[in-house]
Amino acid sequence: MGGKYSAMDPMEVPVPDIEKLLQRDSYLKPYEREIRRRYGCFKDLWNQIESWEGGLEDFTKGYNYFGPQYNNDGSVTWREWAPGAHSIHLQGEFNGWNPKSHPFKRLEYGKWELHITANPDGSCPLKHDTRVQLIVNDNLYRVSPWASYVKPFEGFTYQQFIYKPDRPYQFKNPKVPRPKSLRIYESHVGIATPEGRVGTYNEFRDNVLPRIKNQGYNAIQLMAIMEHAYYASFGYQVTSFFAASSRYGTPCELKQLIDRAHELGLYVLLDVVHSHASKNTLDGLNEFDGTNSCYFHDGPRGTHSLWDSRLFNYSETEVLRFLLSNLRWYQEEYQFDGFRFDGVTSMLYHSRGIGEGFSGQYDEYYGLNVDTEALVYLMLANEITHKIDSRAITIAEDVSGMPAICRPVDEGGSGFDYRLGMAIPDMWIKLLKEERDENWQMGHIVHTLTNRRWMEGTVAYAESHDQALVGDKTIAFWLMDAAMYTHMSTLSESSAIVERGLALHCMIRLITHALGGEAYLNFIGNEFGHPEWLDFPRAGNNSSYHYARRQWHLVDDQLLKYKYLNEFDKDMNNLEERYGWLSSDPAYVSCKHEGDKVIAFERAGVLFMFNFHPDQSFTDYRVGVNEPGNYRVVLCSDSTKYGGFGRVEPNGGNHMTQGIPWNNRNDSIQVYIPCRTAIIYARP
Known part of the structure; x- marks a missing residue:
């Protein structure tokens, strides 16, 4: 796995180069002190964790300490963090559902431990697919936060089942290289079947992955994988963070899906929800130890007023361990290549972004509304994710436009590789809902x-x-x-x-x-x-x-x-x-003519032309290009292949530059551009 460090290597905090950030955006200079303060908070926390026994290497592998740990002699050691609890017991099929026979012992720092001896024949008492249940304070039934497999029991709440198959799935294919141009197919396994039911991992692997590959996408983003008891939440009300959703199949079947994606050359992103959690108590994290806090803030700060969900306390050591280990779990256990972080705007601001217009004034990003603890968590998450795997890609769902969110942590940024261009789909829907296309403003679209x-990557989407x-x-x-x-x-x-x-x-x-x-x-x-x-x-x-x-x-x-x-x-x-425009510098727009409804731009040496006019076509329309040569049509939306009228077809005709500068470009060509048509021209 590219960029993976060994357990012997400490993770050194990145050396800051804040000046690089300030040179690129001089408007940040008045906020230099705040940028350096945030980096200082990140550095202090990083060094603090690294100074503990095992450092960040062990800290980000909390799943090797908490939950059931299987020993070589057939015994099991189970640990939980429940600082507000006064007792914890484990019951299940292994002890005849005796609620008192297996009490946990209280350790320091809010931790609890239970040792379950092996069976007389040396076998493990917690067998594969057996049901278990935690009892907190004698009457609160809970699922372990570290449960790796949960499923509904008798149509009731999700309960924990031991997942330890005799023959765990072994990956056959390595992770794929990080795409230079990222073309993402956002997917949901459950809805990927044509039938009125929940689809499966196996069906998605066999029926949908080949479609994605055939369509020319090089990455998939899997939604609703982290277990969520309420299907209609679309996966955004997570109840069990370490459990891949059982409604689509088993963990091994998800691994087969990812392995097959890698075999096809598809990069696999996981839609991660670390911005909030479900309020469920019987099968979620909420009130795990009997208190209103534990993993979350107490009081109003711990509840999202619009989502009716709980908000993590990112200043708590064990919460950081839980979330950072959660990322590493999916990187290493399931071989996910990268992450799309949901709800980043909610994390970044104490207001949760509710009612915020985000006008782009820099004061909005460096005032008291910013949640430093959450911001530092995101810096930690991004830096560690990339250190575990240098091929990793992280994407932020942030509508606020916070500066440097997609710049490296060592520049004072948040460390994401891309942010979602959320204003783009909003624009298209607004135009389609409210305006006739003959009234669309080309300048507004551009x-x-x-x-x-x-220099901050954006994921564009319609x-x-x-x-x-x-x-x-x-x-x-x-x-x-x-x-x-x-x-x-x-x-x-x-x-x-x-x-x-x-x-x-x-x-x-x-x-x-x-x-x-x-x-x-x-x-x-x-x-x-x-x-x-x-x-x-x-x-x-x-x-x-x-x-x-x-x-x-x-x-x-x-x-x-x-x-x-x-x-x-x-x-x-x-x-x-073929041409790689996504990985090239942003386009140069040479034409946005409001009367003609024409937009023209060049990117990666390719000329793009759009005539949005509903009924006006143009003959011998002059358009500027910077590079001389013979331009030929390589794609036309009006082709009969795409249900168009065939007024222009690919490879039809030559368009030689004429030595006439046009629209601030070195040269120009003349073309026929039909109404409501997009054309791509390229040189051989």
């Missing part, structure tokens, strides 16, 4: 797609799971609505609504892909314009799975027009693989 911090949820609509649904049920057959009469929808769907995705960031993300099914929203079974819909699935037959049916969007998505990704 500004939103290019408004990001210099829509993710957020836009697919019930209460909103996918882009395809906003564009075509009811016509998707009546006019998506290639044999049906033409529909102006569908023709417009197909054209704009392709244009929106391509301009987002090429102009919006340094990585790209698509949510499962949106590559072919999945026709319906996403809604999990719940009381409000009679527990229906009808909208919690993906209708793959729509894209597989060659008589339906979904295939056009899917093919465009595939070709768009394959061209990025």
Whole structure:
């Protein structure tokens, strides 16, 4: 595994180079003292942990100390951290559910320990797939925070089961190299089946991974893996942090999925929720030791008012051990390559971002509203994740735009590699909901797609799971609505609504892909314009799975027009693989003409042109380019291959530069650009 350190090597705190950050963004200079203070807090905590016995190496492997630890002689040592408890017992099938026969012994610092002797024949008393339960203070039934496998028992709450198979899965394939251009397929295993039920790890491995690979994506982001008792929470109300969700299968089956992804060359990201936790007590972390604190802040600071969930106390040593070990667990036990951190905005600010407009004024990022303890945790998490594996990628879901969140910790940054460009999908949905496309402002679109911090990676996306949820609509649904049920057959009469929808769907995705960031993300099914929203079974819909699935037959049916969007998505990704615009410097926009509704820009030596005009096509339209040569069409959204009119087809005609500077570019070409069309030109 690249970048892995040995247990003998101490993790040295990175040497700061704050000046590098200040030179890149001079507006940060007035806040230098605060930036250095935050780094000092990080450094002090890092050095403190490193000074303890075992240092950060042992500290980030808490799963080797807490929970059940299996000894060579068949005995088991079980430890928990429950500072507010006055007693803990373990019951289960191994002791006939005797609630008193196996009491834990109190240790110092709020820790508890139980030693379970081996059976007379030397075998382990805690056998694979046996149920166990902690009893705190004689009457509180709890699941261990370190449980690696939980599942519902008799349709009731999730309970802990021992997961220790005789033949644990052995990975066959190494992790894949870190992609230079990151093209992410955001996935949910449970909804990945066309049937009205929960899909499985095995089905996703066999049926969906090949689709992702074929579409030209090089990374998958797995959502809702950390166990969550409430399926409709989409995985964002985590109850058991170390347990991969049993509703899709076993831990071994998840490992097989990841191993197969690596075999296909797919980088695997885990959607991590360390911003909050479910309020469940019987099968969650809440009130684990009988108090309102333990892993969380007490009082109002410990509860998220909108999410109705608990907020971690990042100043508590054992909470840091728990969360940092959780990251390492998924890196090493399951071989995840990297992480997408959910709810980072909520972590960064005492206000949790509620009601915050985040105008971009720097005072917003360096005042008393910033939660230093959470920020330092994120710095620790990123630095340790990258030291464990130098190939690791971390992504922040942050809407606030905090400066340097995607710069290295040693610059005074937070250490993320990318942040999600959350303003981009908001813009598209707002335009589709509120304005006719003939009124779209080209300058506004370009500004939103290019408004990001210099040298801080952004994941651009036109829509993710957020836009697919019930209460909103996918882009395809906003564009075509009811016509998707009546006019998506290639044999049906033409529909102006569908023709417009197909054209704009392709244009929106391509301009987002090429102009919006340094990585790209698509949510499962949106590559072919999945026709319906996403809604999990719940009381409000009679527990229906009808909208919690993906209708793959729509894209597989060659008589339906979904295939056009899917093919465009595939070709768009394959061209990025060829030319590498995501890993190149940001684009130079040479044209954003409001009257013509034309946008043109160059990136990675490739020319992109977009004509958003609903009915005006242009002949001999002059567009500037910086490099001379012969430009040929390599992709056109109007191709019949994508359900267009075929007014321009790839490889049709030569466009030689003419030695005429144009729009601040060294040279120019003249092209035909039809209405509602996106074209990519490239030199041989």
